[in-house]
Amino acid sequence: MEAKQWTVQIYITESGDDTQARAVLSTGGTAESDSVIGRGIARRNPMDRPIPEIGDELAASRALEDLAIRLHDVAADDIVDLAGPVTR
Template sequence: MLETERWTVDIDLTEGDDRTVAKARLRTRDATDLQGRGVAKRNPDDTNVPEIGAELAAARALFELAHHLLRAATDDVEQLTGEPAHLHS
């Protein structure tokens, strides 16, 4: 039987001056807590469009989170098999 599991990523965005910081957090079923952080800096000469800063910062936070998740999977495979694992994104 097929089972569906839902993982949720929370992204907190903090905006100030010419910078947006995003923190992405994933908590898995085994209580693993993984986080990624991303920053977007606006050039002072550019038009202030907060949505663009939020998108860039969130994308960067998710990218870092993805790397942490891939590393966690690699560690789990290595622990299970006792062999080096080479997982790729």
């Protein structure tokens, strides 16, 4: 059995009350299709206390959720593209 390692890196940027996150999944290949990117954003309500960690957590979780949906879509597209009629 071959062990594979995929890596997810999360990049977070803050600007005022907005926090943006980008989650990048790399499967280790060299083709453009060997990575999938998810994005998330969090906006602090001006009435809330400024706690940057909460914005980081929300934006990162939303980026990971978006990444999961995009990865699922890639798999579904592969199934459609690669599954042909079964011959007997």
